[in-house]
């Protein structure tokens with residue numbers, strides 16, 4: 447069996463806003479290809495922890511390491527290159543309303559300096575993966591919430607990331623649409639992408655059981671998904 | 675594709691925040707117009723002053739009888755690096771000039787004998803200032819056979835003073851006006867950044883580099899500055915060639931800097947582009963950093 451390699455390491459991290467710590471003494475490790483839920487009551491700091499990983503926020507103390515990028519040595523101009531190794535999706539999808547489904551995904555290639563026929567093929571492949579290639583010329587507002595989230599997933603996967611961060615991806619969706627989204631995330635994980643998913647949706651955690659960590663009073667603890 | 679994207683995004687501010695863009699374009703043109711006016715006034719003032727200075731001459735009155743032959747004097751004076759031209763006014767011609775200038779009144783004087791011979795000296799441009807002129811005058815005064823050196827020092831001093839005043843005032847006005855233009859460009863770019871915050875957020879999220887995100891805004895500032903400069907240059911041309919020339923014909927003799935209106939126009943376009951680009955870059959950097967990701 448191959449020894450698991452850590453993809454994400456948090457070491458005694460203290461982090462928060464304007465000097466107020468939301469997370470304190472958080473240590474965490476996520477291996478390549480792993481699937482992990484992040485749960486906790488509202489305001490417990492789930493989104494804050496994800497922000498640390500895409501380095502929108504740097505820790506007050508302690509270390510955050512994602513792949514080769516370390517919070518203590520990273521320069522602001524390197525952060526875009528970290529983000530190219532990650533995909534991020536949100537509860538509110540965050541698609542660009544002024545362009546088509548296709549262009550929302552192709553956008554990633556343009557703004558990271560790629561263009562040409564390869565891009566077209568790759569975008570179509572991504573949209574097929576989430577089952578939306580037939581709606582590629584639609585505008586986001588013409589899609590249902592679940593479809594919009596699938597476009598967001600296609601966009602997040604555009605650059606073939608090692609890690610997908612999902613901040614309550616099913617928070618705005620009804621149960622059976624949520625299940626579709628979960629199935630897609632599950633498949634992505636099976637193809638080798640690590641997934642860290644913040645969620646409130648304990649029913650979904652029980653339906654698709656995986657490693658689960660919980661934020662309680664600023665600390666991170668491992669929990670048994672069965673007892674949620 | 676990437677080039678197309680850049681161009682599209684940089685003019686999209688004109689659509690997304692039209693009011694801010696128009697406000698900036700207007701201020702930018704007015705600011706550059708004022709800067710252009712300051713430059714033009716300074717240039718005109720210099721031309722006028724140079725013209726006046728040209729007229730300042732040193733009169734070197736000689737003792738009678740002359741200490742040495744006039745030819746020797748002339749040769750020495752003409753080889754002096756400070757001196758552009760020398761004219762010799764003999765006693766006779768001094769009398770003739772006197773008579774011409776005073777007409778019959780001159781007859782009241784019994785003899786014109788009291789008018790000494792003199793040299794009238796024009797200095798080279800570099801010596802046409804109070805200090806150098808005084809130095810040359812002292813030097814001439816010290817020559818043997820020179821009675822007195824006379825020139826209009828007060829005029830030179832006054833010219834010098836006025837040039838300094840006009841320059842300082844011009845620089846002051848130009849500075850203040852430019853500052854206002856920069857503040858406005860910074861603010862416009864801030865508004866367009868705000869109008870595009872969703873786009874910027876997404877670009878940051880998927881890993882676009884800071885420069886890539888900033889470039890369209892910098893280009894927008896560049897275009898605004900260029901347009902402002904072009905408009906300002908056009909207004910300046912109209913003001914000077916048509917309006918001023920018809921009300922103050924004296925100004926027609928003044929030349930454009932660089933001998934052609936297009937020189938100043940081009941300079942304003944370039945300068946506007948530079949100012950627009952730098953202020954936009956500053957503003958974009960600052961406000962893109964502050965755009966939150968979620």
Ligand SMILES: Nc1ncnc2c1ncn2[C@@H]1O[C@H](COP(=O)(O)OP(=O)(O)OP(=O)(O)O)[C@@H](O)[C@H]1O
Pocket residue numbers: 463468486487488489490491492493494495
């Ligand atoms: N940008 C910010 N500035 C200041 N405080 C913030 C900011 N973002 C979050 N907080 C605070 O940090 C704490 C943790 O917020 P966070 O969004 O990480 O919680 P969460 O677990 O994601 O909550 P939810 O389940 O509601 O999404 C909250 O008290 C919140 O008010």
Ligand SMILES: [Mg+2]
Pocket residue numbers: 492493494613
């Ligand atoms: Mg949250």
